[in-house]
Structure formats: structure tokens, C-alpha cells
Amino acid sequence: MDSYERPVEGAPVEHEIEIKRSRFITLIGRARDEAEAREFIDAARARFPDARHHCSAYLYHVDAANPVERSSDDGEPSGTAGRPMLDVLRGSGMLDIVAVVVRYFGGVKLGAGGLVHAYGGAVSETLEKVPRVTRALRELYSVDADHGVAGRLEAELRGRGYAVVDTSYGAQVTFTLALEPGGQETLDAELAALTQGAVASKAAGERWVELDRA
Template structure:
């Protein structure tokens, strides 16, 4: 059983934006203690950016005495080019109770499958650099 892990600070949303070939990628990272909380976080991003083309997401939720819940969504991007790379980046941090949404405004230039994988992964990597974290320990 995992007794100590890092997660985002509660009630804070880390936001970061990059531009790649005229497409805007806005990354939002926050804490989600449950699958319902993660879905609420994703829904809030959709409401905040209703005119965006894509709202791709990934989350990992800690579950006591069980494997973590891991989910991702490409939200209309070609299969495996957005959600999966985002999930792999957050898995690499070892963090749990984390939800990430990358909002994309299409800039008119197609990036191709490989370009999308790099763009979504880089968007999350860069945002993680400014994420405030806390350590949760079982006492």
C-alpha cells in the first residue's frame, strides 16, 4: 500500500499556455480526489473555454488498497494522440489525485499524429514545472 505520494495543492489550478504552429494549447492542472471530482474539473474547463475545438484530459486518482484509477480522453483528436501522451507524462511524475485538461484552439495548420503527441505531452510537461505540490502521508 502506498503511504506517501505527491499531489497538487488543494483549491489551486495551475494554468499554462503554449503556442505551436498557431494552435493555442492551454493546460489546466488541479487536484481531484475522486473520479467525480475529475469529471467536474474537466466540465469546468469546457464551460470556461466553450469555443475551443478540443478539451483533452487525463487523470490519476489514488484508491486505498487498490490500483489507481487512470483515465484519458482524446476529445476528437486522432486516437492516442492527446489523452494517452498526457497520461504518460503525469504517470512519470508519480503524482496521484491529479487531473489535467489541455484545451486546444486550432490554428489552421495540421500538426500530424506525431506533432500532436509531442504538443500535448509538452503542454503538460511545461505546466508541471510551475505546479505547487503537497505530500500526502498516511499517519
């Protein structure tokens, strides 16, 4: 996998529905690992301490391995909450995502089928409100330029759509650019045209980057 979508970083998205007097409050946010997922779930428990259930599901990317997936029914009948929540998250195509559904019981039992529908539906409705960003694996290339031309060169590169992910200052200014695989030849041609052949790029490994949204 060299790219995937995940929630935009920031405040979680919240959405509430009511089914037979039970309130289902869904919170969805970003979690890049187990610790962040647990922190998100714990924050939901702290915010709604008097709720009957705090059901959860999350999945996150791991390099060179299958995504990690976890879910919890938190006292609901087995398989009626966490699993349908996880199924909906999986179907969204996103990773690095965590969902908590907080339930305030309204006095009317929903039955197993009703619970599956309620928890899955709560997450599905909330997902429609979650802004996404693409995370992609990119090749890195460094470009060294004299201080006198560095500002103009960086502006020209950005104007041509290149992602400048780092800038460092020493005897020269070094830009680190993130490119799609196979993009070095085009980059060097543009650099040659901009600097009369004085500047070329050097391979600098690879990195996961978030792509600018249109």
C-alpha cells in the same frame, strides 16, 4: 503505498503554449475521485466553450488498489492527446491529479507525432509550475490532558514537531496526534517528561494526512 505527492489544493495552475498557430491551454489541479475529475473537466469546457478540443487525463489514489487512470482524446486522432498527457502525469509521481489541455486549432495540421509532442509537452511544462504536497498514512494516538495544562502541552508537542490533527473538549482536552509508524514509544517518553508521568497516549487507528511543507 503509505505516502505520495499530489497537487496543493486550491486554484488550478494554468499555462499556455502556441505551436503552428494552434493555442494549447493547460489546466492542472487536484482530483481525489471520479466526480472531482469530471467537475474539473466540465469547468474547463464551460470556460473555453468555443475551443476545438478539451483533451484530458487524470489519475487518483484508491486505498488497497491500483490508482484509477483515465484519459480522453476528445476528437483528436486516437492516442495522440489523452494518452501522452496521462503518460506525463504518471511520470510526475503525483496522484489525485487532473489535466485538461484546451486546443484552439490554428489552421495547420500537426500530424500524429506533432500532436503527441504538443499535448505531452503542454502538460510537462505546466507540471513544473504545480506546487506539491505529500499525503502520508500515519498512526493516530489520543492524549487526554486536564484543561489547566492542555494549552501548554499542545504548544510543547507542536514545538517538538508533532502533528496535532484534532482537538476535542470535554471533561478533559483530547488531542489526536498523527505519527510515523513506530513513533508511540518516543511520544510517551516525551509526554512523561512534560507531565511528570501523568499523561500517556492511546492508539486511535490511522489516517491519511497532508504533511506540512518545509
